[in-house]
Amino acid sequence: MQLSVHFENTQGTDATSGPVKVGWFLNQQKAGIVYYPPERVRSADMNKTHAKSASRCPAVINLESRYFAVRCPFDLHLQFGRDKDGKPALRNLNGEASGIRGNKLREKLHIASENEWRYPGVPTIQLSLPYVFIADEPVYMSQISPFMHHPRDPLPGTIFGGRFPINVWPRPLMWAFEWHDTDKPLKVRRGDPLFYVTFETMPQDRSVVMVEAEVTKDLDDYMELISGAVNYVNQTFSLFEAAEARRPPKLLSPVKRGAD
Incomplete structure (x- = not known):
């Protein structure tokens, strides 16, 4: 089994060619219909009539082809504050007009403990999401801010993500936000890029094909093996090689829909 969490470990093995297949799935199916499939970033609505338009530039097209957007599944309109005891709290400014029930929002959204904030006075809020990405060869995924989209309501802070190998460490993602200007509300509409x-990939010039993955028993068992590790150790990266040693040779099986 040639997987590896280190790209350099793949040197000298059989050459790889063609696109890299990356699978995505939801680890929770309840209300799964509200979650948008990841989609490739494209300049479909930009000016392409002029030969020198930036949207026709090969470098721009190549850059965009390497990013996939994940959209917000429901409206968020929040105000940061503190309760009577001084503890951080969130207020849903949509109130009764909110499309998501308050108890469901509280299940998905929470404020990190104040002693875990990266900067004093800058709250970190986290939106739990069911998206998981998987590959059967060495692939590192980075989660970043949607910098090619201009938000209708500028965010009062910054988004931060991370980078990890999805071939050995597939895990549900979350949207993490650092609220730098707590006097301003946070507003994200359903459908806006989160x-x-x-x-x-290796080699780096290989393209990526995104497919919906079937949650097989092997995949489900492997997810259970690594889930929650962050609650027990501080440096989960130290577990990558141990996880790889127990990984089945194949985890990615594309979903088959309709008649074959």
């Missing part, structure tokens, strides 16, 4: 994901 973040991008991009993928590092």
Whole structure:
């Protein structure tokens, strides 16, 4: 089994060619219909009539082809504050007009403990999401801010993500936001891009094909093996090689829909 969490470990093995297949799935199916499939970033609505238009530039097209957008599944309109005891709290400014029930929003959205904030006075809020990405060869995924989209309501802070190997460490993503200007509300509409994901491959010039993955028993068992590790150790990266040693040779099986 040639997977590896280190690209350099793949040197000298059989040459790889063609696109890299990356699978995505939801680890929770309840209300799964509200979650948008990841979609490739494209300049479909930009000016392409002029030969020198940036949207026709090969470098721009190549860049965009390497990013996939994940959209917000429901409306968020929040105000940061503190309760009577001084503890951080969130207020849903949509009130009774909110499309998501308050108890469901509280299940998905929470404020990180104040002693875990990266900067004093800058709250970190986290939106739990069911998106998981998987590959059967060495692929590192990075989760980043959707920098090619201009938000209708500028965010009062910054988004931060991370980078990890999805071939050995597939895990549900979350949207993490650092609220720098707590005097301003946070507003994200359903359908607005929450973040991008991009993928590092070997060789680096290989394209990426995104497919919906079937949650097989092997995949489900492997997810159970690594789930929750962050609650027990501080440096989960130290577990990558141990996880790889127990990984089945194949985890990605594309979903088959309709008649064959």
